[in-house]
Amino acid sequence: MKNAFRRFMANRYGWDELNTLLFIASFLLRLAGSHYGNGYWSRGALVLLFMVLFRAYSRERGKRRKENGAFLNAIRPLRRLMRRLKDVRHYRYVHCPSCNKTARLPRGAGKVKVTCPYCHFVYERRV
Template structure:
């Protein structure tokens, strides 16, 4: 039985990061379906479920790897955005974050200094803002 399964899986793509993420998503979907009793979550669950198995048994390595790579890139970008957002939120207490009107460079100004002239460190444009 085990040998049969191994022979069946030979040359097939198997599991990667994207399928792990999809598995987690399908669990979330089925839980949502159970809680809300909304038909749509059940449909989405089956769509994701079938897609997971389609990818796992696929013999098209290149295409599946491409999908996984796209997923990893998107996840990395999202994580970076989230970290930057969190960092900005923490700094918001003590700093104002302004954008240079010329080059859009982000500039961090300590709060509570009244009206001050700010010089952009990148393009040296000066502008006046309340700190």
């Protein structure tokens, strides 16, 4: 019995960020469905939940990894924004005048000389 379970679980994809989002979305849809008493919402929640299970137990790990990669790529600007909001009190973001790449500097250090890690251009900023 234990072996059968292990064989069943072998090479399954497992959990990832996309599944977390789908799972939360499914939960919210379920809540909305019970709040509005509308069957369509709940059915949508079931479909999402099915997708979560399908992805987690899928043996096509390459495909699932690709899906998750595309998802992470799509939300990258959002994640960057979240990170900046999180450390806005301790860091300042400045742009390189030469190549426009962003550098993160600790706040309160006064006037600092910045060497751009991408184009090695040197500039000064007050932080």
